Amino acid sequence: MNFDLTEERQMLQDGLRRYLVQAANPQSRAAAVEAEAAVDPELWGGLAEMGVIGALFTEEQGGFGGAGFDLAVVFEELGRAGAVTPLLEVVLAGGLLAQAGDAHADLLGEVIAGTRALAYAHGEPASRYDLSRVETTARREGDDYVIDGRKAVVVGGAQADMLVLSARTSGERDDAGGISLFAVPADSAGLQWRDYPLADGGRAAELVIDGLRAGSGSLLGAEGGAHDAIEYAQARGTAALCAEALGLMEAARALTADYLRTRKQFGQPIGKFQALQHRMADMLIEIEQARSAVINLCGRLQLSRREREINVSATKQLVGRVARHVTEEAIQMHGGIGMTEEYELAHLARRLTMTDHRLGDSTYHLGRFVALGAVA
Amino acid sequence: MNLDFTPEQEAFRAELRAFLEQNLPERLSDKVRSGQRLAKEDYEEWHAILNGRGWLAGNWPKGHGGAGWDAVERHIFEEETTAAGAPRIVPFGLAMLGPVLQKFGSKEQQEHWLPRILDGTDWWCQGYSEPGAGSDLASVKTTAVREGDHYIVNGQKTWTTLGQYADMIFCLVRTSKEGKPQEGISFLLIDMTSPGIEVRPIVLLDGEPEVNEVFFDNVKVPVENLVGEENKGWTYAKYLLTHERTNIAGVGFANAGLENLKRIARLEQSRGRPLIEDPLFAARIAEVEIALMAMATTNLRVVSAAAAGQAPGAESSMLKVKGTVIRQEINALTREAVGPYAMPFAHETLEAGSNAEPVGPDYALPATAQYFNNRKLSIYGGSNEVQRTIIAKTILEL
Ligand SMILES: Cc1cc2nc3c(=O)[nH]c(=O)nc-3n(C[C@H](O)[C@H](O)[C@H](O)COP(=O)(O)OP(=O)(O)OC[C@H]3O[C@@H](n4cnc5c(N)ncnc54)[C@H](O)[C@@H]3O)c2cc1C
Numbered sequence: 001m002n003f004d005l006t007e008e009r010q011m012l013q014d015g016l017r018r019y020l021v022q023a024a025n026p027q028s029r030a031a032a033v034e035a036e037a038a039v040d041p042e043l044w045g046g047l048a049e050m051g052v053i054g055a056l057f058t059e060e061q062g063g064f065g066g067a068g069f070d071l072a073v074v075f076e077e078l079g080r081a082g083a084v085t086p087l088l089e090v091v092l093a094g095g096l097l098a099q100a101g102d103a104h105a106d107l108l109g110e111v112i113a114g115t116r117a118l119a120y121a122h123g124e125p126a127s128r129y130d131l132s133r134v135e136t137t138a139r140r141e142g143d144d145y146v147i148d149g150r151k152a153v154v155v156g157g158a159q160a161d162m163l164v165l166s167a168r169t170s171g172e173r174d175d176a177g178g179i180s181l182f183a184v185p186a187d188s189a190g191l192q193w194r195d196y197p198l199a200d201g202g203r204a205a206e207l208v209i210d211g212l213r214a215g216s217g218s219l220l221g222a223e224g225g226a227h228d229a230i231e232y233a234q235a236r237g238t239a240a241l242c243a244e245a246l247g248l249m250e251a252a253r254a255l256t257a258d259y260l261r262t263r264k265q266f267g268q269p270i271g272k273f274q275a276l277q278h279r280m281a282d283m284l285i286e287i288e289q290a291r292s293a294v295i296n297l298c299g300r301l302q303l304s305r306r307e308r309e310i311n312v313s314a315t316k317q318l319v320g321r322v323a324r325h326v327t328e329e330a331i332q333m334h335g336g337i338g339m340t341e342e343y344e345l346a347h348l349a350r351r352l353t354m355t356d357h358r359l360g361d362s363t364y365h366l367g368r369f370v371a372l373g374a375v376a
Numbered sequence: 377m378n379l380d381f382t383p384e385q386e387a388f389r390a391e392l393r394a395f396l397e398q399n400l401p402e403r404l405s406d407k408v409r410s411g412q413r414l415a416k417e418d419y420e421e422w423h424a425i426l427n428g429r430g431w432l433a434g435n436w437p438k439g440h441g442g443a444g445w446d447a448v449e450r451h452i453f454e455e456e457t458t459a460a461g462a463p464r465i466v467p468f469g470l471a472m473l474g475p476v477l478q479k480f481g482s483k484e485q486q487e488h489w490l491p492r493i494l495d496g497t498d499w500w501c502q503g504y505s506e507p508g509a510g511s512d513l514a515s516v517k518t519t520a521v522r523e524g525d526h527y528i529v530n531g532q533k534t535w536t537t538l539g540q541y542a543d544m545i546f547c548l549v550r551t552s553k554e555g556k557p558q559e560g561i562s563f564l565l566i567d568m569t570s571p572g573i574e575v576r577p578i579v580l581l582d583g584e585p586e587v588n589e590v591f592f593d594n595v596k597v598p599v600e601n602l603v604g605e606e607n608k609g610w611t612y613a614k615y616l617l618t619h620e621r622t623n624i625a626g627v628g629f630a631n632a633g634l635e636n637l638k639r640i641a642r643l644e645q646s647r648g649r650p651l652i653e654d655p656l657f658a659a660r661i662a663e664v665e666i667a668l669m670a671m672a673t674t675n676l677r678v679v680s681a682a683a684a685g686q687a688p689g690a691e692s693s694m695l696k697v698k699g700t701v702i703r704q705e706i707n708a709l710t711r712e713a714v715g716p717y718a719m720p721f722a723h724e725t726l727e728a729g730s731n732a733e734p735v736g737p738d739y740a741l742p743a744t745a746q747y748f749n750n751r752k753l754s755i756y757g758g759s760n761e762v763q764r765t766i767i768a769k770t771i772l773e774l
Contacts, residue, residue: 204719273761
């Protein structure tokens, strides 16, 4: 057993941390919000140049990493910096492109180079967190598929070049079988976007799909057989998202501890009050639990489906619960200043809170952990 | 022991209900129920309606134009108005300043300011907190120096709720540096249009500029605006805080929030079934409901004692802590209930008067903003940590 980072990952972590301190600052964030962009283009270019996008993919896929701990290193640093990027979309949509084989290698290469933006269009207005609930349909018409339906909260959708889009080619509304994936340009005829800002600083869009024609070359993997690929991509996405939450929590803790050391009331730093000391100690204990949960998942992504998914739900449940605890405690111990938008904690708090609304929340995963037979 | 309300109290409730049915504009209750932000005019409209019936100042004695209700009647009023979706009564003039003026103000001050609170001439705000004086309120630094017929005020207040609407601000100011910090504080009424006052908005977590910084640069305040005696302001401030804490449990808000949560959980689908049938989510709703049932009775126990003439002391600290924790849990569950549609940043759509079409179901719209906004409940009005210290010292004698 060895919990140290490899030398390469250590270098990636150090380099990324240094880079993000200057590149992912509140000004760059504000500029992206102002421009209604999914990401500050300079930040995105810098990440690509450093090889951060490539670190999410294996050598075979055109990258130089791709393991769970590569995801963990990258996303923890993004979290620590409070960076707003569509990199999770790359893990999800790019992961699905990579799983579909060589046919999309060129596109993936451009994604890794940072020149093409991807979005993941799977969730629907009524699907909540249910992975197999797909009501969007794709029917064959000659060599093409014709796709109709709606997608919800597509992060970075309106700013993307290409979409990985799920649609049902057979089966009933909630069936695991019969789901297919398509890679289509985001500006295709038949796609109608409604773009809006997110509470976490990014952007998303509602998508209406009306008679979209997709050539058979755009199909990813086998027709009707996408469920397992989606589940695997979401497992990796969950690892990334939980690592990001971990970084956000570390940043919130550091900010709060600093504040407790400097804020004075009743003639002394409020960090001298034992009531607050104990709560900071609990916060630390909980964050270490979250760190271990992230390690559990990242180290087990390659195991059997059942073992992997048990860890997906265990990690997402625990991290979601701890994230809420850390967010609320950090705000509370700051007092009024913790509620002001201008102060960095507000941004961290919003991002942390929103991690529980993607890829299943902690209650959802608690139930799923039981349903997977982990308890019985 | 008898858990029933008296026939008179039930009759009052019926009268109140009938009044609300006829007089609460649907436009306002729709806004409240859908979580839209209320504009200044909305509050003023509702105040005027209540004032027309003599019910705006439930806690004021009849002689001052109030309803003269006891604590139980005020509790019933709160229950019925929140259940009906009425806007809250803006507390600064009515719940906070009014009682202080009635107890400590001069006859001239009472005659001048109290009717103006009732008829809406003055919108008041509360100028207690400063950047360096939050929980440690006695350390306020804003100074008032007597020069002839005026005080000259210099300094800064902060977190001033809805100060952007205010005509007047009541402030704790330092008039003496002698003795204990509590002994040099005075209670001063200041016109917000005075030269030298600057108001700067502070945007909160939910995107809303609900509070402000208020700067005072050589602001001239007539001496007749001093309430009570110089350097006795701390006593008045503490008196005011006990009034700020009546109705602190927020049972009515919690009940309304719980109803809304259940409505959403019935409409949301998870794994092909209504979310409310998900045993894990249902269990979490049940836990908060059970806590609320008990807290409602704790509240009534304190309310009854108050109606019988016992001044609420440290019991209100208990209600503050438990009440806010319950309301915040309901807010968190509501945010959770709306699922991925908690993610859109709805700030602009929630603006008073906005016509923007919501993203996702309309019930999802305010969930995240309200969750973030109500983090304030455990911070202001004496933080929950400060309340626990009060309980430990005064009830437990630790
Ligand atoms: C939305 C909002 C609206 C407000 N509106 C108004 C208003 O209209 N007028 C007004 O005057 N004020 C208002 N306030 C200010 C409010 O009363 C203060 O925020 C509150 O008193 C806490 O002070 P602080 O923010 O300076 O935090 P601090 O006092 O600095 O406290 C920071 C943290 O330390 C804890 N702490 C402090 N002392 C101790 C101790 N001895 N032991 C243990 N823990 C301790 C606190 O509980 C808190 O968790 C408002 C605040 C908010 C957030």
